[in-house]
Amino acid sequence: xxxxxxxxxxxxxxxxxxxxxxxxxxxxxxxxxxxxxxxxxxxxxxxxxxxxxxxxxxxxxxxxxxxxxxxxxxxxxxxxxxxxxxxxxxxxxxxxxxxxxxxxxxxxxxxxxxxxxxxxxxxxxxxxxxxxxxxxxxxxxxxxxxxxxxxxxxxxxxxxxxxxxxxxxxxxxxxxxxxxxxxxxxxxxxxxxxxxxxxxxxxxxxxxxxxxxxxxxxxxxxxxxxxxxxxxxxxxxxxxxxxxxxxxxxxx
Numbered sequence: 001x002x003x004x005x006x007x008x009x010x011x012x013x014x015x016x017x018x019x020x021x022x023x024x025x026x027x028x029x030x031x032x033x034x035x036x037x038x039x040x041x042x043x044x045x046x047x048x049x050x051x052x053x054x055x056x057x058x059x060x061x062x063x064x065x066x067x068x069x070x071x072x073x074x075x076x077x078x079x080x081x082x083x084x085x086x087x088x089x090x091x092x093x094x095x096x097x098x099x100x101x102x103x104x105x106x107x108x109x110x111x112x113x114x115x116x117x118x119x120x121x122x123x124x125x126x127x128x129x130x131x132x133x134x135x136x137x138x139x140x141x142x143x144x145x146x147x148x149x150x151x152x153x154x155x156x157x158x159x160x161x162x163x164x165x166x167x168x169x170x171x172x173x174x175x176x177x178x179x180x181x182x183x184x185x186x187x188x189x190x191x192x193x194x195x196x197x198x199x200x201x202x203x204x205x206x207x208x209x210x211x212x213x214x215x216x217x218x219x220x221x222x223x224x225x226x227x228x229x230x231x232x233x234x235x236x237x238x239x240x241x242x243x244x245x246x247x248x249x250x251x252x
Contacts, residue, residue: 003066005030005199006051006082006169011060011070013046020046022223023060028169028199033191035202035214039244043223044203045087048171051201052084053077064169079108083167087174089154091146097157098142101129104161132164136190152183156190163194170200176209188212211235219244 004027013021021043028034036044049055051062053074062070069077078084092100105128133139136156141149146157155175162170175191176184188209194200195215204210210217211231218228219240226244227237234240 002029004028004063005065006201007063008051009061009063011047011050011062012058013043013050013055014058019223021050021057024220024223024225026218026225026228028201030168030199031196032215033195033200033202033213034216034218035204035210036218036220037204037207037210037244038220038226041222042220044220045173046223047220048084048173048201048203051077051169052082052171054084078165078167081166081168082171083162083165083169084171085155085158085162085173085175087177089151089158091154091157091161093145093147095146096143097133097138097146097149098129100146100157101132101160101164102126105129105132105164108165128164128166132160135163135194136160137186150183152179152186155179155183155187159190159194168198170194170198172200173203174205175202176204176206184209 006028008024008026011021011024012019024047036047038044046055050057053072053076057070060070061068064080064082069080092103102125105125109125130139133142136159138153138156138160141153146154149157159175176187179187184206191200191202191213202213214231216228217231217234219226219234221243227234227240
């Protein structure tokens with residue numbers, strides 16, 4: 001079996017006396033969507049923040065292609081090929097759609113903080129931004145302000161900004177949140193397309209989308225992994241039904 005692109009070993013995060021993530025060991029493989037579900041407060045977003053470097057872990061290891069990256073700051077983890085989207089859309093609303101992607105692509109330049117050369121002079125950066133917009137289907141909106149996009153399109157733009165950094169691992173925190181049926185269907189199609197060439201962690205509450213997308217499912221409760229396996233195994237698990245999915249009442 002191929003080596004996991006990203007894995008954790010006994011990963012934990014404490015906030016004083018609160019244990020938000022407790023002894024979590026998981027593996028994320030390329031060309032797979034690994035969904036992490038659970039009730040509010042289960043530790044899903046905290047886990048994502050540990051993997052992206054937005055939060056330091058209390059103990060345990062995080063391994064990217066076999067290299068322990070636990071303790072590295074978020075910018076260095078991003079440079080190593082981990083991209084993240086957030087629960088709340090995180091884009092530059094006054095800038096155009098293209099400018100948002102160009103800024104993300106420019107972060108990969110060794111000279112990204114040198115300001116005496118016009119940003120548009122970097123042809124490779126422009127091409128990366130254009131490629132990322134095409135990947136999410138927003139190339140026709142490139143010159144429009146990001147503020148004019150619908151909610152679903154803004155979520156697509158945030159994913160495009162992540163893609164512009166050429167990540168190997170995608171950490172997506174509730175990408176379907178707040179969407180209607182049509183926008184959700186478009187996002188599901190997009191994520192299925194992006195699965196190729198990426199290891200994807202998906203945190204999502206839309207169970208229809210989760211079961212349509214996930215190759216593997218992990219259920220977290222109170223910071224711990226309750227169960228991890230195929231979607232079919234998780235759906236059939238009595239422990240998961242009791243803790244999260246709900247147990248159907250018997251018919252009279």
